[in-house]
Amino acid sequence: MLNDLTEAEGKALARCRYAVLGTERPLKLDCGVELGPYRVAYQTYGTLNAEKSNAVLICHALTGDQFVAEQHPVTGKEGWWESMVGPGKVLDPARYFIICANVLGACMGTTGPMARDPATGQPWNLRFPVVTVADMVRAQAALLDHLGIPDLFCVIGGSMGGMQVLEWAATYPKRVFAAVPIACAARHSAQNIAFHEVGRQAIMADPEWKGGDYRLHGTAPERGLAVARMTAHITYLSQAALQRKFGRNLQNRNALGFGFDADFQVESYLRHQGSTFVDRFDANSYLYITRAMDYFDLADAHGGVLAKAFTGTTTRFCSISFTSDWLFPTPENRAIVHALNAAAANVSFVEVETDKGHDAFLLDEPEMFRTLSGFLTGAASVRGLS
């Protein structure tokens, strides 16, 4: 399964572990397709204890990957959650066995639209089955089976990672001791679907996209993917943070240029975000993963009543939202808490005051760290973890 890797996939797989799963028992996807074999690329930090009771699964967001706490093999930048994971941090590898797997449909080593369809030998591209958040979680559960890990001390993630956390808790309640959904929702809102649609249209409107077959044509829809990223990036920040960071400051000039170059620093910043994104992310993967988020509606899968997703759960939950997050605002997170209360679940909920918007979950937010440290210490003592 290691033929035809992209350069990025090759670099990623050289620096992490992977499992080829579904050879005997293919993965039954929500769309009805049976996928197999498929590859799951993952990274681990720390050591599984003898009781196998200290495993923590980190679920990454839309454009995240398994390189949580180390230099990224493609971008050379530091890991996306180094503020949370590492020696002396909230998730310390000296205490926990930390796993993060690249999600199904992504492009950092796990099977996605750029892989080849074993039936035809041709690249899947847009013929790859549409996957869901539940499918991503099924693939992670299969990985844990493969690793011989019966259950998790904690499943944690923000944004789409939080959706996976909720799916884990609903689908495999006995395998989840503690669940930490951060800055997320039990269903994707109309506004969020709308922003994703803008991003997808930007990609599909790029003439180099070629109906998804750009690799066969030797092209790349980089402009479309960059615009998608630029749009999305605005939704990750807050109005206040953008104003504080950039205001109306000009970029490398003293006066307006009376043209359409990047006059303003904020334009230059967004262009940079777009252009660096295309070096590490695949356009078709972006289509598939945004779709998975759009399709997410946990209540819908439980007769329209969210509380039913958590009936009888013994999992301990800690939900966190951020005051300036307008992508997954506090009421969306609170709806999850209300449903957990209705199921009489053990739940804590903290709203963190910050002007950093949705991205706050990735940043240095001491109140979030204090909350999680207290929650995990309490949960670990109940679990009997030293």
Added chain:
Amino acid sequence: MSIAAPIRVDLQLIADMIEPGGRALDVGCGDGALLAYLVNFKRVDARGMELSQAGVNACVAGGLSVIQGDADTDLGDYPDDAFDYVILSQTLQATRDPREVLRQMLRVGKRAIVSFPNFAHWQVRVSLVFGGRMPETPSLPYKWYDTPNIHLCSIDDFRALCRDMGVVIERSIVLDSKSRPIHMPPLLANLFGEQAVFMLRR
């Protein structure tokens, strides 16, 4: 918060009413002192609800299970009989609809434990009758214009409400101004009691 830290006398009285090993919800849990005591010393599966976000964050950082919520609006989320005890300490008088809050407490809990300041305490009476001013006492320290206490009642008022609602008073303890339990006939208890703790059931 030290594990052996002493807690307020009225909280200790509440804690003493609770059987070990059950499930309790503390509505208006503040800094989580009672919750921590119940978890650590009574092996209670104790949860908290607190209006102030700062209080919630401090509780969760201390390892307690607490959500931000409002007694008036958020008890409705819980299913019937979710808890053995629902506790409301020194908060009933600050709710918008005390009767509905009590009803909800006794719906989601098999028992409700309520503590509140007595508005018929002699100091309150003296302040109003002879001073002609709204009372300010150790248990009611606010000015009339900034008090959160919008539904103050006396011990006898509370007993009357329980009668009216058909609620059974299993236990009641009246405390004097030094937080010592006093044993007097109801008429005197309503005069000398500064606060009271009631355990109720349906």
